Amino acid sequence: MAVEERIEQSPERAAEPSGTPDVRLERVTKRFDDVVAVDDLSLEIERGSFFALLGPSGCGKTTTLRMIGGFEEPSAGVIYLGDHEVSGTPPYKRDVNTVFQSYALFPHLSIFENVAFGLRRKGTRGGNLKGKVEEMLDLVQLSGYGRRKPRQLSGGQQQRVALARALVNSPRVLLLDEPLGALDLKLRKEMQLFIKRLQHDVGITFIHVTHDQEEAMTMADRIAVMNRGKIEQLGGPDDLYERPQTAFVAGFLGISNLLTGEVSGRDTVRLGDGTTIRVRADALDGRSGRVAVGIRPEKIRPDDQDPNALQGVVRERAYIGVSTQYIVETRYGNVTVVVLNDRPGSIPHSPGDHLTLSWDPEATFILDPMEEPA
């Protein structure tokens, strides 16, 4: 059920020059006693985008979100919503709504009254209120549920009520803190697509916090990968996956193989034993000295069709259904290779087999060499 018209915006918001970011953080730091939860973080979030804050537990995602929502004040730095600085503005005056991790639906109010709560605070009454609430319940596919109490709904339905309750206020920004954390895997996958479609339909900026890289990549247009209160890298899902700039990002978004060597030309790296491999020139970007060359497992082919080649012996094999994962022992250590099972019949390689591995130089990325491989 696509809703064609977008939720109407406040006149003040509509008057802003287009291109004004909806949310801007300038050198924001948040300290709790001696813990630095968010560390000198700057960020701009474009209007109408689906933005994800991705990172391991404890990296400061929730704290960042709570500062935007007004539940925490930064220890230093400034936050803008549109072109307004919002320091010291309480949550009830901010043009932002939140979907809480455990939904926080009011247990004593009906679904209708939960969704109507924000509208009533703005003085919406009567038929107008009823119309808006019902339209919203319809949008999250819960029309007819208005008279029930939250406890009479399943987890997925409660989740959608929480979305409706926030979105009905047509906020400038919707904040979602691990909104799918409490759902089982299948429902989580469904809700990922549901929320993504919803965001597209309503056109409101979403900021989605998650520690699940797959969820972030499925849903978001842009992702900020956070680590220890800082942003490690910001970009589209493909940027982050194909061209990670730090070992942390490379590791957080999936498995990668890293080969350490010395830069030997504009697009070549010499490995420890003298073998030269070709890499992407723009990834090398004029670097010199020691670097780590990264290749994702599915970019490596178990044949010699691509320019860079390595010999190895299959050590382990894991059949995953869609694909098979091999651990291949090479001169440079173990290499993980993932091969799509796109042909009928048996799995071609077994432990003990000798194998040639090859990959396209375009599929490589370059990182600083690590002391210890992650």
Next chain:
Amino acid sequence: MTQLVEAGASLRSARLRLSAALWRRPWLKLALLLAAPVLVFAVVYLGALASLFVSAFWQIDSFTAAVVHKWTLDNFRTLWHDHTYWRITGRTIGLAAAVTVTDAVLAFPLAYFMARIAPPRWRALLFVAVLLPLWSSYLVRIYAWRTILAKNGALNWVLNGIGLPDAGLAYTNTAMWIVFSYVWLPFMVLPVYAALERIPDNYLEASQDLGAKGSRTLRSVILPLAIPGIVAGSIFTFSLTLGDFITPALVGGAGSSFIGNIVEDKVGQPDIPFAAAFATVPVVVMGIYLLIARRLGAFEAV
């Protein structure tokens, strides 16, 4: 010898059969487990109530003062037609209601401060302060109030000291109201505290997030979620006041009798049937109170 073995075997098989039967019917196990306490409860508690109710329909022989086991509604008729009993019932219920409202009004802010604002150390201190009076005897506390409110008591002494006239509270309904409100306050504070403490922080954040200021959050979120606690507390304060006869006797005046005082008098005369008849009144009032509370949804777990 063989007999003994056989007996042992049959005993064992009987035991196995029993345990299998219990396993197949879990309710049976529960029934066996609960039988004894339920029986004691039924006999002692409900039995006493029933015999009270039954004896209310008996009568007393005016010459011998012996109980006559003849069914009659005379006791209830007297209660109904004599205005004195109406007045006493009205006073008892009215004071119970006033005490309940007073305690709710006093307990809510205190419990709110304890549950949601006070740092842990303060909270512990306040708990002790609320519970401390319960560590001394109820009688001691009432006597303490008697001396405070007495004509030459502490209250008037303080008032006179700052140039004000006597409060004149000794042996009045107001004195009873003050003393009742004081002695039952902890029974209101604790359940309200428990209800407030259980409210997750993120409900309050969600309310703010949706545009509600503090006062609106208090009215629309906190208060409704505290209602079950307030009702639980009110059941204590209301029923404890309703059934009391010591405070009216000790701090009340000439016209301060409660239902309990009349019941005590009649038991002493002895006119057990009339005492029993009057004693059913608070039971019925309490029953109605609980029904109303339930109708208002106070017992629904939210």
